[in-house]
Amino acid sequence: MIAILHRGKLAAAAMLALASALLVGQLGFASPAAAQAAFTPQSGYWSNPDQPGRGFSIEVRDNKLFMGMMFYDTDNTSKWTISNGYMTDATHYKGPMLEYKNGQALHATFAPPGPYAVVGEVSVEFTSATSASLTWPEGTIAINRMSIVPNGLSSGPTAGMPVTGWYWQPAEGGRGWFVEIQGDTAYVTAFCYDNNGPSGWYVSRGQMVSNAFYMGQFQAFTGGSPLGATYSAPTAIVDGGYVTMLFPVEGQDGTATLWLGTGDVIPLVRFNFGPFADEQVAAAE
Secondary structure, three states: OOOOOOOOHHHHHHHHHHHHHHHHOOOOOOOOOOOOOOOOOOOEEEEOOOOOOOEEEEEEEOOEEEEEEEEEOOOOOEEEEEEEEEOOEOOEEEEEEEEOOOOOEOOOOOOOOOOOEEEEEEEEEEEEOOEEEEEEOOEEEEEEEOOOOOOHHHHOEOOOOOOOEEEEOHHHOOOEEEEEEEEOEEEEEEEEEOOOOOEEEEEEEEEOOEOOEEEEEEEEEEOOOEOOOOOOOOOEEEEEEEEEEEOOOOOOOOEEEEEEOOOOEEEEEEOOOOOOOHHHHHHOO
8 A cells, every 4th residue: 555654754754745746736636626526436445347356445535535456566466556645626536656565564573665666647537426437557447336245335334334444553554454344244455565575465355243343364366467468367366364353333433453364463543544644644753
């Protein structure tokens, strides 16, 4: 993920430089626009139905967008990039694609990622609450909200389920967790790194045990095509171990506790993303 999710003075300096660039418009972001659309883009998982195995974890909040792009590296293992910043108006976003490496693996002790690299530009034009056109280095594609379960978009989550969006552990910046629930089925993605340094992502899908409790298994997909190559779907699944998430009763205060199969216990909070989030800059110092 993660533009503002890691620690260390270098990370803080990089993010302050990014914030300065945003202020003067060097990266194409704009300050909050006054225009209002007739709809609000939905936060959650988005995908192109013609390209299964790829996806986009998008949260829009307070006129800002944070997006994780899930696809594959040149060796066909999973890879992610992120983009975040202000919406240019109520239905448009444009910003750089940022890539991170050498951060904390799923079952490893904390290691901050190295400096980000800008690997392209991404723009999104939302045409409705559940449809959009996305342009990135590979070209322009249509993306739509992803149904985790039949009629999941129309029904939404069961009352009292956890909040959809980005979660993180501030002391373990550089990786993050995206959660969406439709009905009583959860879809959780871990944005982390593999043991050799590149980024990697794992997904878990399953029924909530209760409004406050999820238990499932992480899986990583491999064999998919990298950007710029002829599309091919992933061909294999790698076991990522068990995952358990405990949310507060009614799940609405934006916190969670995550257990991984290795016994790691990780308290999470909602990620207050945005180029000017003071708490993230402070946590990076």
